[in-house]
Amino acid sequence: MDATQQTVTTPDGTAIAVTRRHGGGQAVVFLHAGVADRRSWDAVAALLDDDDLDLVAYDRRGYGETPAADDPASFTHAADLLTVLDALGLDRVFLVGNSMGGALALDAALLLPEQVTGLLLIGAGVSGMTDDDTPFDWELDPATEPLLDRAEDASADVEARIAALAHLWLDGPVAPEGRVGGAPRELFADMNRRILEVGAPDSAGDNGIEAWTRLGEVSAPVTCTWGDLDIPADLPFYAEIARRLDQGPARVLPGVAHLPGLEQPDLVAGLVRDTLPR
Template structure:
């Protein structure tokens, strides 16, 4: 493993590079940092060059009070690592970064793997099932009271256990790591500058011209699952896969099963690209 420290604006983005071969860049969720990918990277670094980095205010990347662009930060990472084009693997907010970057710099992306991605401009959700609504109200109350410890535990309930899963479903090292990663992000959030928003991606999904894999868990928000299914139909060369018994972070919960989906997809894409 080689450390990667990338300057973008006033920020120094902390990352790491492993392995050799076609490039894979991993983009973490908004409740995690690059460590959420460790179980996957350990598997695929034998056949690929992997890059994982922490966005501003996450993990080893300190926050800065400056306007910034996630797209520009990712471009700086690719350039610093000497990567001309890569497969982007993004979860949740990391998936949004991957989508926005692909639309802005299509020549730098060879394929997309989107795990329960957020999407700019996606249809708004007006109503939730009653039990889900109650969880969201608890989250909102914790945010308003600025009780970060309680908020962290509630976010573990929502994003790790899943709104359709039992409370405390995921335990042990995974839960401890989630709470640690998300705790850093919650503490840093007030010091992160304002993001310059990219154009909404949802109306432009039909423009994505690279092979795309969408993955989601069946214990995630119902609207998130429906959105992934719709995206697999709107993106021209896309396919969708459900990971049963997982929630919003299926690649973190079950890296072995996710790695199988990922390597199968990469094999398909790379064989197609061969002359």
């Protein structure tokens, strides 16, 4: 099916950029990572073209073609998601969330339990996540720490920051730099030039949900996955998310890092097929 590009206007007049592949059937909404935009799902959605699904991806505020809010506290990402769903006439949706998109998916499952039919989490964050109530601490390893420092250095050259971000999130910090090349790497760089240019704070659009202590309340079926090449300090947290959700074993994805939809879209398309409610 052909992908259509459209905008959905929020109550405050913000135009949210949306890509939709409307094949009927179940609605699947893809929620992108904080180092990506809606284009990170294009290859996955294309592989699902023949699956009779209604596939939607959109840019959150400050990403891709959706402008940032002047006041980061003037909106919530959950309200924007609901606006998109209402505008597209989607009453029941399956959410696929990567990283920060996973955090939004979990918040939405708590806020909109009647609309969310299930979740596929890929290296997901969780609102309110902390190591204060875990038997382990978040401690950076020697490979990750210098990459994170370079990526967050606002005084550094933009391309140098993007190179560090790509090694950190696309290759995986313990893998060789450039492990993932070609079109996925070029797309990653393009998405992050825009993200760095806009500079929206990570706290923008906070939903006011402390999902970390409420994961046991999520009623929708959830599948937790993460790449084994992701940041080592984050791996125990992914396992802890699955433990708190208590919905069965997680799936560790071999040979991929934080953005498997970019480097192995066929893997993620298969996960969507496997986890959609029947």
